[in-house]
Amino acid sequence: MSLTHLDARGAAHMVDVADKPESRREASASGYIRMRPATLALLAEEGLPKGDVLATARIAGIQAAKRTHELIPLCHALALSKVSVDFELDSVTSCVRVTANCRLNGRTGVEMEALTAVSVACLTLYDMCKAVDKDMQIGDIHLDSKRGGVSGDYNRADTYTEQPTPIVAASAEAGRVPLALEGERTPSVRVKCLAELRERFGVSELSVPFHELASANVAGLKLALKNQYERFIDIDDQRLLCAVNQSMANDDTPLTHDDEVAFFPPVTGG
Template identity: 55%
Template sequence: MTLTHLNARGEASMVDVTDKSTTQREAVATGRIFMQPATLEQLVDGELPKGDVLATARIAGIQAAKRTHELIPLCHALMLSKVSVDFDIDRDTSSVGVRVMCRLAAQTGVEMEALTAASVACLTLYDMCKAVDRGMEIGEVRLERKSGGRSGEWQRRHEGEIHADTTADDDEILATPSKRHEAAPGSHQEAIEIRFFAELRERLGVAKLSVLPGQLSSPTLSALKMWVSERVSHPEALDQPRLLCAINHDMVQGDSALNAGDEVALFPPVTGG
C-alpha cells in the first residue's frame, strides 16, 4: 500500500492508515497567555465577570482535542482514551501556562489533537479575561513530546531544538563502510544529516540518514536524493510533486548546493492527522 497526502493529480488527500499497526500513542503540547498582573490576580481570586476561568478553559481544551478533525483538514477522527488539561500560574511573567496530554491506542498520532487543545484553551482564557484586559498575548504553543508509532519518541530538549529518539530497526539507516566509499584520509569531512518527516518518513521506512559530501556524485540536493533513493524502500516517494525541502532550516526550491555539516529536511507539502 502506498500512503500519500496527494492523489494522482497532486491534490491534498487524507492519509490511508488502514494497514498501519495500532500502537499506544501519546503527545504533550503547551501554550502560554500573558496578561496584566491585575488580570492574573483577578483570575486567581475568581473575580472575573465570566466565572471560573480555568474550569471553562479546561473543558474547552478537552472538547477541542476531541473535535480536531473538524478543525484541521486531513486529520483523522480519533477515539481518544485520555485528555488532560493543566495550568500553571506564573506571577514572575504574569502569565498562565497550559499543558495538554492526549493519549490513545490508534494507527495515527495525536500531536495535532494536543496542539489544538492547547491553542483553544489559551483562546478560551483570552475570551474569559478580555473584558478587563484586551492586550493579552498568546504564545509559545508547541509540541513538547510524543511517543508511539514507527517514529518512536520525540522530546523537546530546549528552546528551538527537538530530539528524535527513534527505533533504529524501523526508522534509521546509517551509511556504513560496506555501503559507501570511505572519505579520503585526512579529509575530516562533516557528514550531511538528512531527516525525513511525516508521511514521507513512513513511506521511506527511515527517519534519518547521514552521508559524507564525498559519497555524492556532486554536492547538490539532486545528487543527495539520488543517493537516498538507492538506500530506502519506496524511493519513488522522493519523486512526488511539490516535495518540500529545507537546508539548515531555510526552505529551498529546485536544486541547491550542499556543504559538509548541512542538515537537510525533506517532507511532503501537506500533513495532517
C-alpha cells in the same frame, strides 16, 4: 522526511491507517498566554466577570481535542481515551502556562489533538479575560513529547542536543561545487523538491549554507538558489507552494539553522 499528506503527484490526501497495528499513542503539548499582572491576579482570585475562567478553558480544550478532525483537514476522527488540560499561573512572567495530554489505543498519533487542546484553551482564556485586558498575547504552542507509532518516541528537549546531519545535493551543475559536503558542520537550511519538481529542477534534496541566504527567510533562500543554480531560475513561480518544517509558508516566513524547506506543486483534491 516526506510530507505524509501529499502523494507522489503533490495532491493532498488523507493517510490510510487501516493496515497499521493498534498501539498505545500519547502526546503532550504546551503553550502560554501572557497578560497584565493585574489580570493574572484577578484570575487567581476568581475575580473576573465571566466566572470560573480556568474551568471553562479546561472544558474548551478537552472538547477541542475530541473535535480536532472537524477543525484540521485530513485528520482522522479518534476515540480518545484520555484528554487532560492543566494550567500553571506564573507571576514572574505574568502568564498562564497551558499543557495538554492526549492518549488512545489506536492506529494514528494524537499530536494534533494535544496541540489543538492547548490552542483552544488559550483562546478561551483570552475570551474570558478580554473584558479587562485586550493586550494579552498567546505564544510558544508546541509539541513536547509523543509516544508510540512506527516513527518512535519524541521528546522536544532531546532535539537541542542532536547533531544535524548535512545533506549532499543529489546533483550539481557541471563545474560547480555542491552547496554542502558530507561531514561539514556549517549551519545550513535543508531544501527538498517534491513531486514533479524533482524532475523540473533536477534535484530532490540539497543543503544551502545559512550564510549564503540573501535574507533569513524563504525569499532569501529562493534568491540564494537562483544565484547558485540556473535550474532554479523560476523558483519564484507564484503557483509553487512551500512548507517550512512541514507547515505551510510564504516568502516572509523566517528561517533558522537546520530548517527543512520543501517546495512542491499546487495541491488538489482532499
